[in-house]
Amino acid sequence: MSSTLTREINIEQRQDHLCGYFQAMASPCEVLIDIAESSDISPRHSLWDEAYKLVSAIAEEAWRIEDKYSRYRDDNIIYEINHARGRRVEIDSETFELLNLANTCYELSQGRFDITSGILGKVWQFDGSDNLPSQSVIDACLACIGWHHVTLNEKYIHLLPGFALDLGGIGKEYAVDKCIQIARQQLPDFSVLINFGGDISVTQPRKTLPYWQVGIEHPNPEEQTQMMVKIAQGGLATSGDAKRYLLKDGVRYGHVLSPHTGYPVMDAPRSVTVAGENCTQAGLLATLALLQGAGAESFLKDQKITHWCLR
């Protein structure tokens, strides 16, 4: 959650590209614009204005999506849905499309991907300790989980009392893709990369070098450096967090939770990075892979997609 106080954007020139940056969705956000063939621009150059307009529009869009779908606010549609206490809530078409995507993922993953399972994240504190929640607490959570109990159509959504939605698994990737559309519209002749805290998308290959080389936080916490990734076009997303786990009786509990058992998925990779057609698809594939547990790698292999798995 970023407060409106920190809602400002900055732009600077870095060698062969312009970089705009701001904070959104609790992450550092970057917009990189390839200027390899027009390298001598100054703040008075019109391209600078174009870049400033683009970064502003992208930041506005990111903040709009954050405001609309954050579960840390009490004035948005998610709050309204989660506090409807069994009433139907009217939704707009954007929300419907997002929820419909969540529904597709629920079906494709045979119920493993479930946006009603966010409540589990509140009882599992993955702080490296051995504090496992009690079975009764987990049972209480499971009573309020199950996307198949949700009624969704284009006009409204109906949740049973006690149920809550968490779009944390989709929202940031979705924002990246929405913003990349703005980049395509506003600067159709430039290669633009958007990086919201490791969720990345690129409009088109660069002019000189075909790819962007970006550092993302290394999924392995023992590595001090960033992991460098080369990306020419499309989306890239990482799911998993190697630093978040519990350790009890020699068993390591990773932070990927199963909506069926309420427990972490056993033998899941620490993190999965996937390259896809767009950021949302990549992020969902990475999450679905994690939910496969021990079968993550074979799942990714079956999908014939570029991926990195850290165990």
Next chain:
Amino acid sequence: MQLDNSSTNIAASLALATCTLLGSTPALANESVDNEWRFDTAILYYGETDRVSLVEGVISATKDFGDDHIFNGKLTYDGLTGASATGAVPQDTVQTFSRPSGHGGYAVAAGELPLDDTFRDSRVQLNAQWTQPLGDNLRGSAGVHASKEYDYLSLGMNGSLAQDFDQKNTTLSLGLSYQFDQIDPVGGTPERLGVMPIPTYIGDDYDDDHDDDYDDDHDDDHDNAYPDRNGTQNKDTVDVLLGLTQIINRRTIMQLNYGVSVSDGYLNDPYKLVSVVNDLGQTQQTLFESRPDQRTKHNVYWQTKYAMDSGVFDISYRYATDDWDITSHTLESRLRFNITDNSYLQPHIRIYKQTAAEFYQPFILDDSPLPTFASADYRLGDMDAYTVGLKYGQQLDNGDAWAVRMEYYQQNPKNAGFDEPGQLADLDLYPSVKAMMVQFNYQF
């Protein structure tokens, strides 16, 4: 468990799904802030053939102030007009009766059951209830109510505790309520088994305004024709309700209640009469009824609801008994069929049977000693009743819901074993009461 063989399609399916999503134009920020108050409203028309008709409106408002701290307020208004049975027997000649106010009288045709046709009243009731958790598995609730009609005032308060056990599968509850009622009968409180005076003239009161004895327009002091009569009468009622709710399985929930209700004070209906007849069945006198001034009621109520795949089956049974010797059985069932995701049809049936109060008698014989207590109110006599109804409900796309229901209610009072002397044998002392109910609900 691994994904099935179609798993290779997932990347493609997701690519398609995300393209659909991203192809959509961004919508404007959702500005609708939902009203957190929830309103249930209903309007009911109840009409008996040739007798009472009633229109009752209800507005119930509920708000959750967070963490299950819930307030409910309810406003009820009803307007009643028409005639109701006085308890006096029909005769094969014209009968005359005084109006309760003492001003004037009315005539009842030969063979007709005497009805007091001047019933007209309106009533306003307010209820407020607050419910909140008192601990992990303990809930408390407290409420008050006030109801006012022209000649009647009722004030009450209640409190209850509910404790959950076994992962909330079992709930035990204990409730207490106290109610204070005050009646200020039109024309004052008649003497128990006092003789109803013969009216000095038949027709309207001296003033049209006073035609309706129960009319709200009356002055508070009633313009009393019986200045020597007592005024207001009081009644205190204490209820204790013990409840057990048990979840049986994923589809079934059961409730068992035991209730005791003790009423103390003026339990008469000041407008009800008893005819004194001779051995030819001819009315000699008409007396005001007399009921005991205490009543203790016990009842046991059992309800089960069963969730079907596309509906709900609800059945309940109530057994009630009291120290007036009234025993009753009530069997009731509702069967909800979901026609679509948003609409349902619900038939309803209710069967009721009661035995007479020990002091109930349809008339008093003039050659027998006058009893201490006597009432000819058919509602305290032997009676069967049944209700059949149908309800249709629909949920709208905007989240509101409406429903309409129609019910038919018939009461069949029965002779509780009284011999009918002379002309009474040929007259219908126990006519059926038939009523239709139509109700419309709207929820928003």
Next chain:
Amino acid sequence: MKKINKLLCIGLLASQAIGCASLGVQPWERDLLAKEEMALNAEGVDLGLDDHIYFSKEATSGGRAFAGGGCGCN
């Protein structure tokens, strides 16, 4: 020893009997019971109106809730 065996047997049987008769559901099995129409006080406005009608027309009241009618119709 025999006695202990017998006790054990009875104990086992008793626990099985209780097991068979055990009531209730796990929290995640409340999906159907959580529906609005499965609440015991569903259609509360209808039930209140019915209670008022029958209170004024019959000798018995209460059961589901407190017996008091709050009106002078009986």
